[in-house]
Amino acid sequence: xxxxxxxxxxxxxxxxxGYHRFSxxxxxxxxxxxxxxxxxxxRRIWExxxxxxxxxxxxxxxxxxxAASWIVHDHxxxxxxxxxxxxxxxxxxxxxxxxxRYESDDPRLNTDRIKRLGQVFGACDIGVAxxxxxxxxxxxxxxxxxxxxxxxxxxxxxxxxxxMDYLALMTSPRLPxxxxxxxxxxxxxxxxxxxxxxxxxxxxxxxxxxxxxxxxVPLAVLAGLGEFGRNGLLIHPKFGQSVRIAKVFTDxxxxxxxxxxxxxxxxxxxxxxxxxxxPSRSIPDGEPTWESPxxxxxxxxxxxxxxVNAETCYEFWTRNSTDCSNCIRACPFTKPPGIAHxxxxxxxxxxxxxxxxxxxxxxxxxxxxxxxxxxxWKSKAYLDKKIVH
Numbered sequence: 001x002x003x004x005x006x007x008x009x010x011x012x013x014x015x016x017x018g019y020h021r022f023s024x025x026x027x028x029x030x031x032x033x034x035x036x037x038x039x040x041x042x043r044r045i046w047e048x049x050x051x052x053x054x055x056x057x058x059x060x061x062x063x064x065x066x067a068a069s070w071i072v073h074d075h076x077x078x079x080x081x082x083x084x085x086x087x088x089x090x091x092x093x094x095x096x097x098x099x100x101r102y103e104s105d106d107p108r109l110n111t112d113r114i115k116r117l118g119q120v121f122g123a124c125d126i127g128v129a130x131x132x133x134x135x136x137x138x139x140x141x142x143x144x145x146x147x148x149x150x151x152x153x154x155x156x157x158x159x160x161x162x163x164m165d166y167l168a169l170m171t172s173p174r175l176p177x178x179x180x181x182x183x184x185x186x187x188x189x190x191x192x193x194x195x196x197x198x199x200x201x202x203x204x205x206x207x208x209x210x211x212x213x214x215x216x217v218p219l220a221v222l223a224g225l226g227e228f229g230r231n232g233l234l235i236h237p238k239f240g241q242s243v244r245i246a247k248v249f250t251d252x253x254x255x256x257x258x259x260x261x262x263x264x265x266x267x268x269x270x271x272x273x274x275x276x277x278x279p280s281r282s283i284p285d286g287e288p289t290w291e292s293p294x295x296x297x298x299x300x301x302x303x304x305x306x307x308v309n310a311e312t313c314y315e316f317w318t319r320n321s322t323d324c325s326n327c328i329r330a331c332p333f334t335k336p337p338g339i340a341h342x343x344x345x346x347x348x349x350x351x352x353x354x355x356x357x358x359x360x361x362x363x364x365x366x367x368x369x370x371x372x373x374x375x376x377w378k379s380k381a382y383l384d385k386k387i388v389h
Contacts, residue, residue: 014136015290019302021140022215028298028310030143035297040315048321057174057373058321066175066322069182073189079208101203107253114158114254117198121191124163124239127223127257131157131249137215137222148213151205153251157214158195159223161236161243162188166336169242170371172325173279173316181244181323185210188246196248204252216245218303224257227264231274231283231327232308235264237345240333263348263355264333268306270355273368274327280316282309283327330368332358 024030031038052058104110111128118126131138131154139148168180192208199206207213217234220226226236233241237260275283284293284306292299292307299307317323328334335341347354362368 013304015302021136021138022300023141024139024143024212025141025145026297028314031298039311040318043318045317045323046321047318052321057171062175066179066182069179070186072186073210076189076193079193107255110253111255118160118191118195121194122162122187123160123191125161125225125236127159127225128254129157129159129219129222130256131155137218139214142212150249153205154249156250156254157219158248158250159220159225160188160191160246161225162191163239164242164244166242168376169325169329171373171376172329173320174373175322176373176376177325178322181325184244188244192246192248199250199252204250207249209247213249214247216247219247220245221259224260227261228305229264229331230268230306232306235333237262240335241328241331242334263352266352267348267355271332271359273330273332277326277330279326280312282313332362332367
């Protein structure tokens with residue numbers, strides 16, 4: 001039975017007969033370490049650094065900054081897992097044990113305070129979703145193959161969005177785009193852990209996560225933070241695809257947000273700019289489907305969506321010796337703030353028969369084209385001109 005998980009114009013439906021909880025062990029980033037059938041098995045993203053240094057956009061300074069951008073995330077990765085609910089060493093916690101449990105019968109007040117704190121900790125937007133009893137979007141197993149069983153009391157997930165630097169993204173697939181992505185993941189780790197620690201200090205369960213524990217994009221959609229794009233990533237109504245996602249799973253009483261629809265599905269059907277910009281042709285050009293066209297175990301059938309070929313995508317990353325954000329760069333929703341862009345989004349939301357016109361105008365205006373790396377390194381001039389905020 002195909003179940004419309006969300007009603008309306010959002011292409012988010014599940015086929016209960018074909019959908020199963022996904023194992024993080026089957027993600028391409030995990031398979032590269034154990035699955036010999038993977039074409040890029042055993043290959044590191046950064047393995048060609050030495051031969052890439054000196055090419056335009058691949059400087060020695062860029063690689064140093066890229067490695068540094070991940071430092072907070074990678075140092076705290078042990079905290080960002082389903083095992084974070086287990087007792088932690090004393091130096092990893094600042095629990096206010098002298099204070100009694102915070103009791104509140106006002107979930108709305110809890111939600112408002114949590115969202116405000118999320119902004120203080122670095123979120124550009126934040127939402128709340130309920131976790132259904134089947135825990136459809138919680139991984140079945142982690143990367144090591146260990147089964148994930150969240151405590152039964154966990155009913156909510158707080159979804160945190162961290163904004164990336166627009167000008168850096170425009171240089172993809174070169175290093176500045178990778179730097180802002182790594183930096184966003186480090187800030188996401190910081191924000192999620194701070195928010196989880198706050199909730200723990202109040203006497204409730206809180207498990208922080210960035211990419212682990214659950215599928216970030218569907219949880220963000222359920223939390224009212226955007227819609228699925230053709231490339232499988234989240235499209236936010238204001239920030240487009242220039243965001244990274246973190247989560248906090250918790251049992252503190254909260255009010256879930258409602259999913260939103262602002263025309264992404266219909267727009268993606270006619271746009272296809274992300275598919276055209278993909279150097280590995282990993283993004284499909286046709287209609288959404290219920291099953292992945294490939295037999296890759298890194299895709300999970302039973303969801304009505306566009307299925308991206310994660311294997312060929314990752315293989316390009318190893319050749320490029322840095323990750324790739326070409327699809328994010330090309331997306332017409334990825335724009336800096338501005339009245340003109342807000343007007344276009346209004347028309348996309350309300351007058352969808354004009355979508356092809358907006359795609360053509362996006363091309364005419366030169367949006368989505370690769371930017372020279374020098375523009376990133378000299379970005380102060382662009383900040384002064386209010387091109388980036």
